[in-house]
Amino acid sequence: MNATTIPLRQPRRSRRVLHLALILCAVGFMGLFLILPLATVFVEALRKGLPMYLDAIAQPGSLSAMRLTLWVAAVAVPLNIVFGIAAAWSMTHFRFPGKALLGALIDLPFSVSPVIAGLIYVLLFGAQGWFGPWLEAHGIRIIFTATALVLATMFITLPFIARELIPLMQAQGSDEEEAARVLGAGGWQMFFRVTLPKIRWALLYGVLLCNARAMGEFGAVSVVSGMIRGLTTTMPLEVEMRYNEYDHVGAFAVASLLAMLGLVTLGAKTFLEWRHRGELAAHAPGSH
Amino acid sequence: MRKRILPGFGLSLGYTMICLGFIVLLPLAALAWKASGVGIMGLLQLLDAPRARAALMLSFGGAFAAALINTVAGFLVAWVLVRYRFPGRRVLDALVDLPFALPTAVAGIALTALYAPNGWLGQPLFDHGIRVAYTRLGVGVAMVFVGFPFVVRTVQPVLAALDREIEEAAESLGARRWQSFLRVILPLMLPAILTGFALALARAVGEYGSVIFIAGNLPMQSEIAPLLIVQKLEEFDYAGASALGAVMLVFAFAILLVLALLQRWSRRWAELPA
Numbered sequence: 001m002n003a004t005t006i007p008l009r010q011p012r013r014s015r016r017v018l019h020l021a022l023i024l025c026a027v028g029f030m031g032l033f034l035i036l037p038l039a040t041v042f043v044e045a046l047r048k049g050l051p052m053y054l055d056a057i058a059q060p061g062s063l064s065a066m067r068l069t070l071w072v073a074a075v076a077v078p079l080n081i082v083f084g085i086a087a088a089w090s091m092t093h094f095r096f097p098g099k100a101l102l103g104a105l106i107d108l109p110f111s112v113s114p115v116i117a118g119l120i121y122v123l124l125f126g127a128q129g130w131f132g133p134w135l136e137a138h139g140i141r142i143i144f145t146a147t148a149l150v151l152a153t154m155f156i157t158l159p160f161i162a163r164e165l166i167p168l169m170q171a172q173g174s175d176e177e178e179a180a181r182v183l184g185a186g187g188w189q190m191f192f193r194v195t196l197p198k199i200r201w202a203l204l205y206g207v208l209l210c211n212a213r214a215m216g217e218f219g220a221v222s223v224v225s226g227m228i229r230g231l232t233t234t235m236p237l238e239v240e241m242r243y244n245e246y247d248h249v250g251a252f253a254v255a256s257l258l259a260m261l262g263l264v265t266l267g268a269k270t271f272l273e274w275r276h277r278g279e280l281a282a283h284a285p286g287s288h
Numbered sequence: 289m290r291k292r293i294l295p296g297f298g299l300s301l302g303y304t305m306i307c308l309g310f311i312v313l314l315p316l317a318a319l320a321w322k323a324s325g326v327g328i329m330g331l332l333q334l335l336d337a338p339r340a341r342a343a344l345m346l347s348f349g350g351a352f353a354a355a356l357i358n359t360v361a362g363f364l365v366a367w368v369l370v371r372y373r374f375p376g377r378r379v380l381d382a383l384v385d386l387p388f389a390l391p392t393a394v395a396g397i398a399l400t401a402l403y404a405p406n407g408w409l410g411q412p413l414f415d416h417g418i419r420v421a422y423t424r425l426g427v428g429v430a431m432v433f434v435g436f437p438f439v440v441r442t443v444q445p446v447l448a449a450l451d452r453e454i455e456e457a458a459e460s461l462g463a464r465r466w467q468s469f470l471r472v473i474l475p476l477m478l479p480a481i482l483t484g485f486a487l488a489l490a491r492a493v494g495e496y497g498s499v500i501f502i503a504g505n506l507p508m509q510s511e512i513a514p515l516l517i518v519q520k521l522e523e524f525d526y527a528g529a530s531a532l533g534a535v536m537l538v539f540a541f542a543i544l545l546v547l548a549l550l551q552r553w554s555r556r557w558a559e560l561p562a
Contacts, residue, residue, distance in 0.1 A: 022372070033361075087300070090297060094301070102305075181293050216391025243397050
């Protein structure tokens with residue numbers, strides 16, 4: 001990326017003024033639309049001082065919300081890891097009819113509104129849903145329980161890991177795996193000794209993004225949660241509840257924890273891009 | 289014949305299909321079933337109700353406007369990040385993804401506090417007679433926020449890979465700077481720009497978390513379609529919720545189709561003889 005081509009006709013001075021103006025425009029836009037809102041979260045959270053902030057975080061509501069958020073992510077993310085690897089393996093090493101359709105289906109949750117993701121589970125498992133009467137007859141509840149939160153979160157985050165792995169595994173090809181097989185490696189041996197080391201950084205990258213989304217998801221879980229404090233409110237839902245109760249500091253205190261999670265994710269993501277660029281997929285447009 | 293050598297085809301594809309079937313297809317089928325139960329005429333009637341129409345207009349119109357703003361701003365940011373070197377560039381580059389990393393509810397309350405009549409930006413704007421929070425303008429601001437990274441991230445790699453010799457050739461042949469930009473660079477970037485636009489549009493149309501706080505959610509005025517779906521669910525109007533949901537789902541499919549076509553187009557573009 002060589003940025004210093006000599007301008008051919010214009011005098012240098014006006015070119016530099018133009019550069020500066022464009023840079024200032026870009027920085028200004030991002031400052032106004034991205035950085036200022038981020039700063040607001042922390043300023044509002046600390047508005048009444050540090051003790052109030054810590055107090056808001058230590059309330060039982062926030063603690064149980066943190067526990068639930070961690071729990072939902074701890075179930076949804078590993079399931080997505082297995083899905084992502086399986087999907088990428090089948091999509092990149094084999095030819096089969098309907099492959100393009102499968103790829104489109106994997107991408108679908110990206111373009112579907114989170115509210116739809118919640119709605120479809122209500123229509124499936126809710127009292128008036130497909131399985132509603134059957135579930136009720138057997139005394140099983142899914143909607144308004146943590147199970148529904150996991151399902152909705154899985155729907156939303158399903159593409160994250162597969163989308164990171166598919167382009168990378170496509171670029172890497174099958175040669176090394178084939179060599180391992182020819183040399184006598186078993187299927188799992190080949191996977192753990194050859195494939196996994198090749199994709200580990202991309203996998204980690206996908207897991208980071210998947211986890212951030214799983215912990216921060218709001219729309220989908222709010223539809224299926226029923227907002228039972230202490231039982232079905234994850235951290236983003238706790239933010240909404242407190243905000244609606246006019247607990248301004250409390251809402252922003254919980255929000256600041258989520259914002260920190262976001263910043264840590266951004267930092268780790270940037271580090272991986274910088275340190276292991278060659279082992280990550282060239283970024284597919286809009287993959288997250 | 290790699291199919292014969294590598295193992296795990298049945299296992300991996302089977303698991304993928306089962307997951308997709310249960311997590312994605314079966315629930316979507318439930319939506320299609322519920323929406324089709326209303327019938328086409330019933331569906332149209334539900335969508336023609338003034339409140340539903342206003343919500344859909346706001347979601348699609350606002351998303352379109354926000355995607356346009358993001359296309360211009362996103363292209364500018366991508367250009368600055370690729371072409372110029374300045375202190376803080378790497379930080380700025382990393383911060384582009386902030387809307388992906390910041391949970392939508394957090395963005396929602398932060399934008400509301402910022403643009404409320406007593407907020408940092410809301411106060412001066414209010415003094416000039418501009419209200420942002422609790423109006424349609426606020427909906428637009430939130431939609432710009434969530435859609436911002438898409439255009440930058442689709443344009444950036446293409447711009448970085450663009451051969452500088454092409455525009456140098458144009459300029460040495462006598463094109464002015466702006467001519468080489470408009471006639472040479474912009475046409476080459478078009479597939480990437482349109483892809484970013486479509487992604488930003490899709491994201492903003494379906495956006496919920498960051499919008500509902502700043503919107504004020506007045507029916508017929510600042511109520512977005514996803515919120516109306518939630519409202520209808522809370523009133524146990526499953527048919528109405530499904531009808532709106534089906535419209536948004538059809539739109540999501542349409543965007544996916546457009547993106548696939550754009551990808552094919554840009555691939556053909558890349559294969560053109562230089």
